[in-house]
Every structure is written in C-alpha cells, then in structure tokens.
Amino acid sequence: MAITVEAVPCLEDNYIWLLRGPRGEVAICDPGEAGPAIAAVEKAGGQLDMIFITHHHGDHVAGVAEVKRRFPGAKVVGNKADAHRLPPLDLAVSPGDTVGFGGSAAAVIDCPGHTRGEISYHFADGAVVLCGDTLFSLGCGRLIEGTAEEMFRSLRALAALPPETLVCCGHEYTESNARFALTVEPDNAALRARAEEAKAQRAAGRPTVPTTIAQELAANPFLRAPDVATFARIRAAKDNFR
Ligand code: ZN
Ligand code: FE
Numbered sequence: 001m002a003i004t005v006e007a008v009p010c011l012e013d014n015y016i017w018l019l020r021g022p023r024g025e026v027a028i029c030d031p032g033e034a035g036p037a038i039a040a041v042e043k044a045g046g047q048l049d050m051i052f053i054t055h056h057h058g059d060h061v062a063g064v065a066e067v068k069r070r071f072p073g074a075k076v077v078g079n080k081a082d083a084h085r086l087p088p089l090d091l092a093v094s095p096g097d098t099v100g101f102g103g104s105a106a107a108v109i110d111c112p113g114h115t116r117g118e119i120s121y122h123f124a125d126g127a128v129v130l131c132g133d134t135l136f137s138l139g140c141g142r143l144i145e146g147t148a149e150e151m152f153r154s155l156r157a158l159a160a161l162p163p164e165t166l167v168c169c170g171h172e173y174t175e176s177n178a179r180f181a182l183t184v185e186p187d188n189a190a191l192r193a194r195a196e197e198a199k200a201q202r203a204a205g206r207p208t209v210p211t212t213i214a215q216e217l218a219a220n221p222f223l224r225a226p227d228v229a230t231f232a233r234i235r236a237a238k239d240n241f242r
Contacts, residue, residue, distance in 0.1 A: 027101050034067050076089050152228040167213060175202055180237075
C-alpha cells in the first residue's frame with residue numbers, strides 16, 4: 001500500500017483528492033476550492049508536496065493559486081499542451097511521462113474527450129488513478145471539446161488498468177448517473193447492486209467514490225460499450241436525459 005487516497009468534498013459536488021505516501025508525503029488533485037484543500041492538508045500534517053491537475057476547468061483549478069500561496073513548496077503538475085490555460089506549472093508533463101510522488105511513479109495518460117488537454121495520473125504502486133472528468137462512477141464526462149471517438153479511446157485506456165485500481169474521479173455524480181445507466185442496462189445485476197450501494201452511501205453522508213476499474217467494467221454502460229458507435233449513442237442519450 002504505497003499511496004492512500006481520500007475524497008475531500010468541495011463546491012457543489014466536486015472532489016479534491018488527498019494522496020499520502022508512505023513517508024508522510026502529501027499531494028492533492030484538482031483543488032477547485034482552496035479552503036477545503038488547505039484544511040485537508042493541515043489535517044494531514046501541514047506539508048504539501050504536489051498539486052496534480054487533470055484539466056483546466058475552474059471547478060478543478062480555481063483553488064490552485066491560494067493553495068500554492070499557503071504551501072509554496074508544492075509543485076503544480078499539469079499537461080504541457082494545456083499550460084496556456086492552466087495555473088502556472090512547476091512540472092509540465094506530457095502523456096507517456098511519469099511523475100514521481102511518495103516513492104512511486106505516476107504514469108500520465110492522455111484522456112482527451114471532456115477537454116482536449118485532459119490527462120489522468122496512474123499510480124501503479126498504490127493502484128490509484130486520478131481521472132478528473134473522464135471516467136465517473138457509472139458515467140463519463142461530457143464531450144465539451146472532444147469527439148466520441150476520442151473519449152471512447154480515453155475510456156479504453158482507463159479500462160485497461162488493473163481491475164483493483166481505485167478510480168478517483170472529480171465529481172459525486174453516481175446516483176444521477178445510476179438513474180440513466182439503468183435505462184441502458186435495466187437487467188445488469190452489478191449495476192443494480194451498485195445503484196443501491198450508492199444510494200445507501202449518500203444517505204449515510206459518505207462519498208460513493210473511489211470506485212474500482214473492476215466495478216465500473218461490470219456496471220458502467222459507457223465503459224462497457226463495445227464500439228465507438230454504441231458509445232456515441234449512449235453519450236448522446238445521456239445528454240438529453242432528464
Ligand atoms: Zn471538467
Ligand atoms: Fe468538473
């Protein structure tokens with residue numbers, strides 16, 4: 001267990017991820033709001049080593065500047081290709097690169113679809129992936145800048161990670177995603193069980209994430225789509241779902 005993760009709620013339904021390494025190293029991912037991020041870091045020991053960014057949307061980066069002012073030693077990590085619209089980066093990375101944290105290496109995975117420059121970070125050691133708004137539990141990000149083909153490929157890359165990998169996504173959307181997913185696969189037992197579980201978790205005031213790649217492969221219709229045409233059809237239906 002090299003890296004551990006914790007979901008820190010912020011804004012309406014966003015999650016900042018708090019990561020801890022074996023020797024007290026601390027990182028956060030996507031601080032859409034500074035207050036909760038700073039409080040979580042203080043609680044974790046008051047030292048911050050890194051700030052990972054998955055994409056440029058405000059609900060993922062708006063807190064970066066203030067967090068960096070509070071913890072000036074923290075290195076801000078993001079996609080070099082999107083540097084022009086991200087907060088100033090200390091470490092500009094590209095898909096295929098690895099970033100060291102807590103004695104392990106995170107692989108940078110290209111995940112265009114939601115935005116053109118979106119990336120995920122996969123820590124093989126702790127079996128963790130930080131995937132922003134690409135993969136959600138029982139859903140996936142909206143195609144704001146990318147095509148269905150790009151998103152399909154991005155999801156495929158995440159689906160290929162080890163099944164036990166913890167999926168640390170950017171939003172608490174599981175219950176509303178479940179309502180749509182059940183219209184696509186009403187007879188999927190894993191999906192029905194997951195929908196019940198999410199309902200109970202929310203009723204108890206707990207996050208429904210992280211989920212795992214295995215669980216999403218069993219229950220998430222977007223990850224289960226066999227081809228890009230099917231994926232595109234499901235994505236379009238979700239966009240029009242009320
Ligand atoms: Zn976004
Ligand atoms: Fe978002």
